[in-house]
Amino acid sequence: MIKNYFKIAFRNFRKHKLFTLINIVGLTIGISAALVIYLIVHFDFTFDKFHPDGDRIYRVVSNYGYNGESGYNAGVTTALPAAVKGEISGLAESAPIRLMYDPNVIIQNGEKAAAKFKKQSDVILADGRFFNVFAYKWLEGSAKSALASPFQVVLSAKQAKLYFPGLNYSQMIGKQVVYEDTIKTTVSGIVANFKENTDITFHDFISFSTIQRVKSLKDDVSENWGATSYASQFYVKLNNKVTAQNVQRQMNDLFKRRNPKVEQSTNNFHKFILQPLSDLHFNNDFAGYNTHIANKTTLYSLLLIALFLLVLGCINFINLTTAQASQRAKEIGIRKTMGSSRKQLIVQLLSETFIITLLAVILAISITPGILKLFADFIPKGVQANLLQVPVVAFLLILTIAVSLLSGFYPAIVLSAFKPVAVLKNQTNTATGKTRNAWLRKSLTVTQFVIAQFFIMATILVSKQIYYVMHKDLGFKKDAIIIVETPYKTMLTNKKQIFINKLAGMPQIATLSVGDQPPSSDNWNSYEAIYKDGKKEIKTSLQIKSGDANYLKVYHLKLLSGRNLRLGDSSKSILVNANYAKSIGFKNPGDATGTYINYNGSNTEIIGVLADFYQESLRGAIKPLGVIYPEMYHDRFIHIALKPETAGGNEWKTAIGSLQKAWRETYPEDDFEYHFFDEKIAKFYESEQHTSQLLSWATGLSIFISCLGLLGLAMYTTNLRTKEIGVRKVLGATVTQIVTLLSTELVWLVVLAFVLVTPVAWLVMHKWMQNFTYRTTISWWVFALSGAGMLLTALITLSFQTIKAAIANPARSLKSE
Template identity: 50%
Template sequence: MIRNYYKTALRSLLKHKAFTLINISGLAIGISAAMIIYLVVQYDFSFDKFHQDGDRIYRIVSNFNSKDLLGYNSGVPAPLGESVRAQVTGLEQAAPFFIFDHDAHISVPSSASNPLLLKKQNQIILADDAYFKLIRYQWLAGSQKNALAKPYQLVLTAARAQLLFPGINSANIIGKQVIYNDSLKVTVSGIVADLDQNTDFTFQDFISLSSADHNPGIQADYANKNWNNTSDVNQLFIKISKGSSLASVQKQVNAIYQSHSENRAGFKSQMFALQPLSDLHFDANYGNFNQRIANRKVLYSLLGVAAFLLLLGCINFINLTTAQSALRAKEIGVRKTIGGTRKQLISQFLTETFLLTTVATLLSAVMVYYLLKLFSGFIPTGITYSMLFTPGTGLFIILLLAGITSLSGLYPALVMSAYQPVQIIKNQRTVSGKGNTQYLRQGLTVVQFVIAQVFVMATLLVSNQIYYLLHKDLGFDKDAKLYLRTPYSQVNTNHQNVLLNKLKAIPQISLVSLGTDPPSSRGTMSTHMTYKDGKKETESIVYLKFGDENYFKLYGLQLLAGRSPEKRDTLKRIVINETFCKELGFRNPANAVGKMLGSNDTGKPVEIIGVVKDFHQLSLHAPIMPLALGYGDSPYRNMVVHIGLGKQMQGSSNWHEAIMEIEKVWKQVYSQEDFEYTFLDESVASYYTSEQNTGKLLNWATGLSVFISCLGLLGLAIHTTTQRTKEIGIRKVMGATIAQIVSMLSLDFVKLIILAFIIAAPIAWYALNQWLQNFAYHTSISFWLFAGTVVSTVLIALLSMSTQTLKAAMANPVKSLRSE
């Protein structure tokens, strides 16, 4: 019996090739989208799920509150770790660790003429055995108990060990030496296996934490006792005891910090929170060690996109199948007349649906291979095509196949199997055009276009917001600017000055400056500052940037009062921005010049010498924060060379020649360092990679949803024109023109699209308004977005069904009336 069902189903599908192709196309689009989105969502939600008692592991993070402005930092003051370990109750483990240089050099002593040297390495931390009690690794050599117990000890992952000591087994690597940044010489004391599951803990080198107390080269960075300095290199993870109160632990941590205030500013505005391990991969406020951050809202939205595309495919299938029912009426009547039961007919139609869905699924599996390549810029790099054939994904596909078969095939099967054979044989054209089925088909079409129009409006707004983000005036000149970072490992101000002088001699360069980060950058430094006006004390969290006398000129920063910093100012005098000026209570910027501020960084008062017009220090997701700019006379090791190229240069060849000259100069000063540069406008654009990826995804989702919806509309047009053949013939005999017939047929469909728009508009407005709240600065939802949506969808719909309506309008009325 089942074999006969499949034979009959295959014959039916091959007989109606056009309907079969349309149905397979619609379902394949939805299924392939669902497969890819499942891989993305499953991948991101699998991060760090394997840790023992992971629900009790937390990271202590810093929150700053300056008036109505909020700041976040994933780090803590360096001395907090030991204090928490010694004083806080309710903890099972406390694991402080320090993230080493992001561009460290690693070398291995060797007698060979070309010893191994790795440049710009990261994933290096200073830790102790508590880290390995929190994050469990498999030990291949050495002992967890004493591998990091002494200064200058090193634990490596197996992958890093093989990179440094190729071909040597783990046991024989123990005792060998490794040198970091030419000054930190350590001895390998342990080898651990790489974590083989998805994790954000991708560190490969673990230097003993006590090394920071004994090595002058890193002591200032990683062993300082300054409670005022909060940096994301100082990480602190804890594991709370079973039954312990999170609120109690957090209160104790903040009490420790407050006890070290010594009446200094900043301690009131900085508070610590406990971030669950499960949030590490998703919280952009704190980050995950400079790695890719996933967004829960985006993942849930992706699930919604997949569900909508599948729903569109199923609705499309229902519409086309019920439209086709008139063509199959005689078959149904004959089968019932010779004894076929309704149960058998339902089984037959569900078998056809299952067979068609299976073909669509197989086609989708092939499409996924190419779609993963097409969306490689959007899809995480850890996702591969082979993941489609894992047991979990296989189960998902089976459930998907069963769900689509039931959702798509059950209603048409119930409707068509209920036809009465006498009525069918007497007049098969009318069997599917009466009753509630017609309204249901129209309702499904409305649902399709509600989804499609929401996608269209979302695409238009997201595109508009991306344009706004990339073209908004940020308060500084970002065009024709590039910057280089001097090597962190080479702390030599003479080298920096030599580089600057050589760059100034290059004709294509208009201006050069030395400082910290550009006006807008991902990296931030902050401190606490206070101002006393005699009546009250104002405490502020202030972002810091440093640059020499050319910094203001190069970036076109506009002074509202006072002057820009000069070399003689060092760190004693600063320029503040408008936001900081207003926070201090000065409406007139000139009134702030000459006032003194208390600084936690220097411990000495600093003078305000100028006020600069506000510019955006971060992306437009964040508000403009209070800012202080000082003279950048190499107060920090990692300095940035800012280069302004002459805007009069035209053509890519001139730019290329200028960059080649810059590279020559770089190699003359830093011969052992790789030459890397960044264009500022590209750096700013990279803030919005997520939005640009969302825009690309919406473009595809919109195109597919409109395409599937138009296929459904075509099915309804086929059904309607089939049912109204006699009416059309009579109208033509009575003198109706082709244009009048087309208008009559099209008007009913246009009404459905307009009804869909009335439903879609408020849904889209609410959803898009919520999305815009993610930006401190954003475009508005304007009238043209809605008008453009309804006009475009109506035009596309009319074009999609024009062939069918014209065919019906141009048909010979004599033939249609004779057949009736």
């Protein structure tokens, strides 16, 4: 019986080759999209699910507000971890860590030349408490003693093999690892790397007590409760049955006790939040480490796109199969006359659908590796086409069955319902059945074009928003500026000044400045600032950047009042932006010049007010900001403004070559790295650019699948009306009239889809735009262009078949009459 089903199926496929091909292509596109998206979504949703007691592990982060606007920082005040001991109940363990910013590493290996490893990421300072929170497997050493003393280091197995190739783990104990030429540590333990997906990717663990023994680390740590740094992070593990809300409340009460004058209100506040470990991979408010931050909305949108593409393929199948019903009517009637039950016919028809779906799945599996390579820039690193994994096999099996049932169930019910007597008398197309099936096909076709036009509208609007944010005046100059970061280990030397002196004579350089981060970046420090207006204290959070006298000149920052920073200015002089001046009560921002604020524990004069500029992406609002003259550890960045290139010139290329030469002469042991500021700005919108790319592909595929279905229906319609077309031509109908006759009904379906999708698309796009504080308008032409484009595409698709039918010789269609 089963063998007979397969024979009949393949015989039917051979008879209707084109329709079968359309069905297979449509389903292959939908299934391959679903498979790739499943691999991405499964990858992201499995992060940090393996930790014992992972549901009790939290990172303590900071949330602060000023004038109703919120700010976020993944760090905490450095005073908090020490104060928590003995004052907070419900904690099984608490572990402070200190991030190091990509230090260079030197390995002394006896008489052999020292091995150098530049810019090693994921290096932290921690102690045994960290390993009580996260259950690492110890290969050598123990959590109790490995980091008990200063200048000890624990390495992950992979990093240990990198530093000491050829040695076993026990031989590595006692070896020396030097960080930034100044921190000389001894290996005291080795831990296994996590094999599962995780955001906890640290591999060098320097003993936390080392901070107090190294000047560059100690000086960069403030015990001020008002100072929050991303580098100072804090993990806690709760006792059983203790709620995060309870511990969070205790921490904030502690903060209030230690800072009784800190204002806590709806508009102005500073509080700690316990961020679940499972949230690290998805929360962009609190930065992660060296793994990408996934967006749950994007992942759910991907799933929706996969569903849409699957539905489009299934709609094609249903439409074309039910449209062919009359061609299989006699076969069904004869089978019923010969004794086939309706159940047997349904099984036969579903088996045909299953075979087509299985072929589509096999094709989808074969092209998946290529799709992953094609979208390598968009797909997270680590996503692999390992299709033999149990979850993937289970997904494919479920998908095959689901698509087979979704595509084949209704056509099987329709075809198996034919009555043998009516079929054998050529009475299958009764008025009721014909009308019912026609309305179903029309409804499904409208659904296809609703999905396709939604994708078109979304793609155009996302592209419009990206263009808006990339071309908006941000309040500073971003073009032709190169940023170079000097080595951390040379801060206490005069090498930076030597390097600057070499740059000063280069003819391609217009201006250069020394400081820390550029005006817009994803890195900053924030402090509590207090202004006394004579009646009350006004407290706000103040972002701080550092730059010398040329900082404003390099970035074309506008000074509204007062004077610029200059050599000799200390932390007691500060430039603030207009936003801050307004937040402390000055209607005219320039009037804030000459007043004083208490910032970082000292009375600081506002020497000037800057025009507002955007410190981050346009998703966030402009925040209160201060710029101070760079002090030690905050003057590592050199900001270089290049002169404009002449037409056809290569001055910038020459300048970069000269910079590289000067760098090699000054820092021969370090690699020369630089980036253009405008490229950094563009990276703020990588997720939107990826979204645009994804929507473009989804749009193209949805249009392609929809047009395949439209072409199939057009072929069926013209074949069904061949004799009618012949008669009309004999009676004098022109080619244009016949094409119009055949196309009108299907074109109206596209128009109806446009009417239905427009309000839905507007609502969805309006909600998406709320992610941006500053956004473009949702213009009427976005919808008009989408509708016109889809209509034109449909007409072109229909023209292939309708024109062919209209110009055919009527004698061929009428000679059998």
